[in-house]
Amino acid sequence: MATSNVDVTDQRIARIASSIRVIPDFPKPGIMFQDITTLLLDPKAFKDTIDLFVERYRDKNINVIAGIEARGFIFGPPIALAIGAKFVPMRKPKKLPGEVISEEYSLEYGTDKIEMHVGAVQAGERAVIVDDLIATGGTLNAAIRLLVPKPIAERVGVTVVECACVIELAELKGREKLGDKSLFVLVSET
Template identity: 50%
Template sequence: MQDALAFLKQQIRTVPDWPEPGVQFRDITPLLSNPRAFRVLIDQFVHRYFDQQPTAVAGLDARGFIIGSVLAYELNIGFVPIRKKGKLPFTTVEETYELEYGNATVEMHTDAVKTGDRVVLIDDLIATGGTMMAGKRLLERLGATVIEGAAIVDLPELGGSKRLRDSGLPLFTLVDFEGH
């Protein structure tokens, strides 16, 4: 597994000074465009969750949709999109949170999950943890249990993974990058 994780980390491009000076942006698009890397990535998550029998995967807008929908397909369970405010056509619940660059609001359909659902909540990256925390609160408000939060990349210096774990959310990430 260490070789697979090292391989995945090598596929992630660092873009300096984006979206603002001093930020080291971790770009997963090269990982997604390489068919071998994408398969290795998805397999890491499939093997993690196959025996845990979640009833749904919830993906956070937008890169969490890519990973989450493929993972849900591979596990033969449903996919729940958690979108930025104003993107969903049906009745929604919403949650506002702080980002590293300001505030944002995410929402999901009120009928997306039900009481007793066991959900894996997934995104591409954990920075401050705000997006994942908001997604967790939305899912729990509708009666679901978030069995674990998952991401490809953790930026531990920004404190998000610690914050999420301190809130009681089990967390699974594949690679860490120092700095932000």
């Protein structure tokens, strides 16, 4: 865990980085899986993670924390509560009841979708999209497309202030797929 875009002298970053377990060859050979469950087992590291995000977004007039299924659901709600924003879940297909909008994105072998309830966000709101990790950037890019203005009537036009992840796999260059959207990460694996 080499870099981050927070103050690397902040001792919380070292605690967070050291609490993330790397599991080789999971879920398939050649993958070095970044396991955040060990971070969640360390109350101090978990609190540090939430605190760093809250410190960043507390005074930025954020109305929406949009969390990507599933691990964005772990980090997003406590951040939303702490800054007084609503939490909007972005889920895999057929998981949300009611009317949804969806965005498709590419995977290594095929495509997937994420969905959000129609009416979950309002025009003019300011959002941060939260997930545990950015790799190739496809999921975050799809989440941005769910929120930003489109010529489609149900896309109301939210300002995506930033994307926020605990971990970045920098060698996969996912940041490049985010266009002009800023990415804030705590730990960058190079």
